[in-house]
Amino acid sequence: MSNQIHIDGENYFITLAIKNVVEDVVRKSQLNIGHLRMVVVVDATPFLELQRFQKLDLAAWDLIFCSGYFYNIVSEFSPEKLNKFICVDNNITELRNDLAVQLKDMHRETIGLNLADELSPQKPLFTPCELAFINDYFSCMRAKQIARVTGNNVKSVSNKKRNIMNKIHCTKNSDFYITLYFLNMLHKVELELHEPKTKVRTTVAWQRVSGQEAAAFQYAH
Known part of the structure; x- marks a missing residue:
């Protein structure tokens, strides 16, 4: 060989x-x-x-x-x-x-000599509620839009985002996007992007990201 x-x-x-x-x-x-x-x-x-x-x-x-x-x-x-x-x-x-x-x-x-036990299945990284938020956020919905659709206030939405970022050890938006996209590739999170659920100008929704972060959205779409 x-x-x-x-x-x-x-x-x-x-x-x-x-x-x-x-x-x-x-x-x-x-x-x-x-x-x-x-x-x-x-x-x-x-x-x-x-x-x-x-x-x-x-x-x-x-x-x-x-x-x-x-x-x-x-x-x-x-x-x-x-x-x-x-x-x-x-x-x-x-x-x-x-x-x-x-x-x-x-x-x-x-050659069949690895006798180590397989790792036990891990529990899901995110709750269904967190997954719904992630997919809304990654679909270019701003905090105000998510709050309006879910019936929460903007502060609650911001807190939820911060808690999710803390869970995956991210302090910057760019790390948040990159980490979640990579976790999607590892099948640890399912990103199901959709059209924003409220009527807003697309250009406004995209203003909350800049540079590489905006490019990340474009690449994903």
Whole structure:
């Protein structure tokens, strides 16, 4: 069986650097990983990296090299999928060690020696009420609109948003959008975007986001 290593990635230099590390680890471990599908999604900002993720079918890849930003999201909210993610933000020694452990575990699974119990199913991350709010908010509805539709006041709506952001450790709107879109890819939240439920000027609804956040909405739609 061929042990030729191929790693996909849009950034040539980052992909080449990671491939060199992988080849060094494989050479020392003498593992055959030629059959593995590997991809590098690391980019300059979390938003750009999210765009790379959105082009992938996560289930189709065996190893995904990503930044600590996304690795931490997986570790916190989807640990059962952590065995296919490698954080490249570590120093070179830690990266080599993490990769060596990961490849050995994958090799054991391939030959049927992994006897570890599967992780217990996790309870839903969000309540039905929180999911409804998230989908309203991501459908470009402002706090006043959501309050009008749900019969709550604006302060209650703002508090609900803040509580949801705290639950997923977000302090900025940009992190809120990126984290939820990524959790959607991990099947931890179902984003069902819809037309705003009240008649408002679309341009007004979009004024609450700017720069990368507005682009995130456009990309999702």
